[in-house]
Amino acid sequence: MKKILFAASESVPFIKTGGLADVVGSLPKNFDKEEIDVRVMLPKYACMKEEWKEKLEFVTKFYMDYNWSGRYVGILKLELDGITFYFIDNEEYFSGPKPYDGGLWDIEKFGYFSKAVLRALPEIDFRPDIIHCHDWQTGLIPVYLDNFRFANEYYQGIKTVMTIHNLKFQGVWGTNEVRNITGLPDYYFTSDKLEAYNDANLLKGGIVYADKVTTVSNTYAEEIKVPFYGERLDGLMNARSNDLSGIVNGIDYEDYNPETDKFLANTYSVDDFRKEKVKNKVALQEELNLVKDPKKMMIGIVSRLTDQKGFDLIAHVMDELCQDDIQLVVLGTGDEKYENMFRHFAWKYPEKVSANIFYSEAMSHKIYGSCDAFLMPSLFEPCGLSQLMSLRYGTLPIVRETGGLKDTVEPYNEYEKTGTGFSFANYNAHEMLNTVRYAETTYYEKKRDWNKIVERAMNEDFSWKTSAKQYEDLYNNI
Secondary structure, eight states: EEEEEEOOOOOOOOOSSSSSHHHHHGGGGGGGGTTTEEEEEEEEOOOOOHHHHOOOOOEEEEEEEEEEEEEEEEEEEEEEEEEEEEEEEOOOHSSSSSSSHHHHHHHHHHHHHHHHHHHHHHHHHHSSEEEEESGGTTTTHHHHHHHHHHHHHHGGOOOEEEEEEEEEEEEEOOOOOHHHHHHGGGGGGGTTTTTTTTHHHHHHHHHHHHHHESSSSSSHEEEEEEESHHHHHHOOOHHHHGEEEOOOBBBBBTSSSSOOOOSSSSSTTTTTHHHHHHHHHHHHHTTTTOOOOOOSSEEEEEOOGGGGHHHHHHHHHHHHTSSSSSSEEEOOBOHHHHHHHHHEEEEESTTTTEESOOOHHHHEEEEEEHSEEEEOSSOOOOSSSHHHHHHHHTTTEEEEEHHHHHHOOBBBTTTBBOOSBBEESOHHHHHHHHHHHHHHHHHHHHHHHHHHHHHHEEEEEEEOHHHHHHHHHHHHHH
């Protein structure tokens, strides 16, 4: 039996700021329990919900040398859905009101976490074959592992996988400070190891020392080898290209299920969506004070409102889009300029635009389950989960062909009668608008074709089972 340890800075249901938490919380449950014993290690944040903190049981404690003093390391654990989660406890590092603070403090606390993960292994009597590290917060694990191997036989032969969820975030700080805090020898702070552009880069260290590197889609794995997407590490990505692969994330098919979703006014399936799905649209129109019209095409957006997600394209053509026979429902928070842009258009076109500038789990499910189409024109998108959710609910994604969006949404081809959504290639506002209008024409004038696309979309399988199988193959190849 293979033993795998996931190390990450967040995981559902304990702590979540983004898609990373979904991966770490959902993927382990989907491995074959007969073949793989997978466990997860996380920081024990003070900002976790009390209901979880109350359930943690104390395992052991010890002290380790870090940043010039002996630091307390507590280990707690909890079993959930057949998976053992371990929590590294240190009040000094993990007591803030949120998981990330930014700056040097984050570098110091996640450096501590990386070292503590390795030091904890003998204490919990779990020696993994592979440590699967996620994002820059665990980038020092492969580096410390390399360092420990020389002095301690216990760590020899443990392999590592480094998964990049978003290359934009790398954990970068001045070389002197990082060397001082981590206690790693000078030998590691050279341009072929941790150093990049005169700073220390934790993610780079992880990429250099990991046995395999993965990202969250095939296309993104290719994109990060070029400067535009490579975030100044494209050279390293090319150097490691033999060990680099992309595996698309999944979504939880129990949480996101139109047949059982408790947030929907009306549940439906691939067999009856033609009659049943539209009832959700009417309910949402009523809830949001939009014109009640079951025939009107409704487009949804659930997103962080940032440049990365393509909102400058939407801002550019929003007035033109609002001339069309559509309704637009937006949910999310982010940059003030985009929040205000959507508020402005909701004021200008109250019967057409609903701007919900907050986040709500219930409302996100209602949008996936009620809208006809889902707009996601990202500048870059390592994987993307919203398009997978909208496919699941038969809400056709309109996406830009980048990263995971390109890998998961097959563009509609009216001649061959194939496809699960609509897409455009260039980062251009009018190309996006033309694609939205092509979707509108299909919706209004070729309803049978539209319904066939919905059927194909709902029959796609982006559950975690598929991803888990690919990760199992990866582990077996190491």
